[in-house]
Amino acid sequence: MRTNVVIIGAGPAGLMLGRLLELAGVDAAILERKSPDYVLGRIRAGVLEQGTIDLMDRAEASTRLHAEGLIHHGIDLSFDGDRQRIDFSALIGRHVMVYGQTEVTRDLMNARKAPTIYEAEDVEPHDFDGKSPYVTYKQGGTTHRIDCDYIAGCDGFHGVSRQSVPQTALTLYERTYPFGWLGILVDKPPVADELVYAHHERGFALCSQRSPTRSRYYVQVPVDENVEAWSDTRFWDELRLRLNPETAENLQTGPSIEKSIAPLRSFVAEPLRFGRLFLAGDAAHIVPPTGAKGLNLAMSDVATLADALIEATIEKSSAGVDAYSAKVLQRIWKAERFSWWMTSLLHTFPETGAFGRRIQRAEFDYLCGSQTAQQSLAENYTGLPS
Template sequence: MTHTTVAVIGGGPAGLLLARMLHNAGIDSVVLESRDRAYVEQRQRAGMLEQGTVDALRECGAGARMDREGLPHNGIELRFDRRAHRLDFPALTGGSSVMIYAQTEIVKDLVALQLDEGGPLLFEAQATAIGDGYVTYRHEGQEKTLTCDFIVGADGFHGISRAVVPSGRVYEADYPYSWLGVLADVAPSTDELIYAHSPRGFALHSMRSPTVSRLYLQVPNDTDPAAWDDEQIWDELDLRFAIDGDWKLARGPITAKAVTPMRSFVTEPMRHGRLFLAGDAAHIVPPTGAKGLNLAVADVVVLARALEHWRRTGKDDLLDDYGDICLRRVWRAEHFSWFMTTMLHLAPGQSDYETRLQLAQLHRIATSEAAAAELALNYTGTV
């Protein structure tokens, strides 16, 4: 049996960033990750970082490679009615922007720091039970117990932590469509993300690096990605991104395909006794607003500060406020993600009236500085 101040369940970006921030604050921790290192470092997820996330990574010493290799973005493009409309984030927000830097790379950076400088990071360590001040886990074929002052559940929606919180209130919504996401070895056809509303459904052009494109198509739920061959995917993307003009979508080898369902989920409270939930263990947003990773980072920034305050003063007041502080931001992001999703996607059986309402909202954003600023402030995490 071993003891630590903070047991962190989950070695994704939230758990690893928290461990790094605690290390810098002089608070010991142990990170338990159920998967092996290769899986964790290759797990494809988000890649759009708000300014607050960029600042948190820099402040904890994990921003050097991001600053060298990340792609700063000063806006996004909305496409509808075969026209393109760019939103200038710094102009609309008073200077805020975003950064494209893949979650896989954030995790690699944080793993390397934790193994070199931080507390124990145990891969293939499956948490099996959570109690009052302890976690039992299976590692290297043995059942072990880790005692602790606090437990942080950063193990995602399907992890053990969420189920431990009793009498919680759950809010959730499922959407009647999914995303078919692909990675392609081709330079992006755009300098900034393109969000497209088309009569055929939604499409998104993103990127992971100057040589790797990340693209998405709205598809029906339960779509088998293998049912789409590469040519079909590129042809459909061409149709959905089409505008009047000479813009052209570059094609290249598709190296990965996956279907992502769209859902919203929030559980309250985010704390039970010594257990604190963070990231996807407490909330999920549809990816249209690019909020999932950023919400997880915001959670652990609040929690790290509360734990540092507890260590310095012995007071629990900031720990007691953790859930309320985080949930205010969570619900703002839930609303924005719902807004972006329902404005840009076509629901099955959608009427012409509903489509015209979507286009009216898009036209307002394209022609009203106030409406454009509201989107930009939410997208960059400024509000």
Template sequence: MRHLERTRVAIIGGGPAGLLLALILHRAGIDSVVLERGSRDDVLSRMGADMLEKATTDILRTAGVGGRLDREGLVHDGFDIAWRGEVLHIPLRDLTGKTVTIYGETELTHDLYDALDEAGVPIIHGAEDVRPQDIATDAPFVTFHTVDGEHSLECDYVAGCDGFHGVCRQTIPADLLRTFERVYPFGWLGILTRTPPIQDELIYAHHARGFALCSLRSPQLSRYCLQCDAGDDVANWPDERFFDELEARLPVAVAAHLKRGPSIEKSIAPLRSFVAEPMGHGRLFLAGDAAHIVPPAGAKGLNLAVSDVHYLSRALIAHYRDKDDQLLKTYSETALARVWKAERFSWWFTSMIHMFGEEGTFSQRIQEAEFDYLAGSQAAQTALAENYVGLPY
């Protein structure tokens, strides 16, 4: 087995969470190695969230990757909810003084790669069978293999940023780990198309045929999603059928602005709420999807990953710079407090705007009452807006 040079923090997972953590640690003079199973092209091909909270953009700027974000990101002052032919505008800036920014996860990943390349932070792609070892001791290490053979990487800490299906959460002893999950009976069928968006702000549409979302990545790149059966197949949804269904679920005045075009990406994403507690054990700490999943309404997944990275990087910096381990000891508790609030909001928003046909008329009446209350209450709109732009750290 080949032994690599020792590093302080072994980061498993080369998505945005792992890359951002590596960059923040590098800026603080703390070395790390990122281990990623896929190739760089694989990572950059992953389609993810595109709505960034203000706190997220602030952290990215502080980390030194805010330049292109500020030039190309689309700042949104609000969004719309379409319901029974009505359109309710939620003015985020007026209600909270904050905005959100539309900037694709793929673009953010490009920016992080560029910054890490410039900094010389090692990223090992093609790392297979990655296994954190001895995490409950003072001498953890990570084993893996590449085309060059088997490797062992000694470290002080392991950061598990390897997603929902990764190995890091499974490394925590089963008798210590608690998981909480709700699987929703539908998915999101999403497409990306090189057409002008239907409008400059997002539209969340509730309809008897199912939920629809009109989003965008740029002034010439639109993202649309439809509620569909959880077991559906994209092969059942040629572009013409997709746009016909999207148009049917939008108010007539809104649908009139829809520009059709061939899809350049099409997929179905299942919806679930999931939380693992604690977010660490011994010298292993989880961040992002490795610890929690939210349904995509409200776009909290990437933003929660960034907040985890904020708390974890702060704790590691305190350990190395100040020899203070208090933040490491409380990392899980601190991160989970924000995670559960975002889980609550994502569950609530999902429950309000989707159709739950199997639940009968009571659920539908509750949804109607919820929207009526929201439409008539500035306090309710403010609560929605506060959660949408992101709760404070």
């Protein structure tokens, strides 16, 4: 088999890249090691920047998004009970949309015309440092080979794409945080119309949502915490303690339908091009979820990569692929900075002591009193230009 591009990974980044190439007339094969049901079973956040919404429009996969997505014009911050709303629309004239990453994935799956190869085992890219790359995989005990012009690694942090690059060719930047987010999903209306981010001496909390009837809540816990130690009752009691009293009073609780702990990490690999292999999405970078950047950053990567591969395939110009790594890394590092800043402001860091908490309080007070600071937060949260 031969195609123009082999895409490794059928998460939202790989599916979006495949769809954009498909619409431009560039052949692409997508390989995914898991089943479609497994991919759709992944529980992920879904705060979409305008750039991601525009990309769904371009992919002709946005009908349901516009019908069901929830427009949010701001977020609510609190520090030890003191509240400050950041009004995106008033500050910079932009907004975000809440629409689950699972639904983005489902819409892109349904939009794709060409088949995606699921349950592809032992996927391995070959000869990407030359002019004739190819990818092998196994299915049903048989080894298959796909020859191609380019390979796109969209297979996540633990995927084979980055692992296939010689370690001497990579520079890795990483920070792991000493805490994670314990999150639960519940079929109850959200506690507020917009996301609520809360800093409390007991730790961070977030009130998020998936729909008008389904909510997602998080509390900061030690990174080695055991999820089994948290009953629903314990979680709800802890969440209430960390919220502003008015917000806590409005909280509707119920049995969790999903409960898990996600560690927090900041990570960037450089560069993102290795001959004819390109890294995008979580294969290239990880951000803490505090700033709602993970999915949006991945979509920005593949938008740039799609344009570059279309130019290389149809116009026979290498300008876009040559510039890909440097271009997307500029935006990646800005998103890393913002996600780190939000994380640093809103979480507790026991090692920084009383001085550290007073600095956080001063940062919050400055944010409350400065329209310029609020505009900066709004600009970053709703998405910087690509």
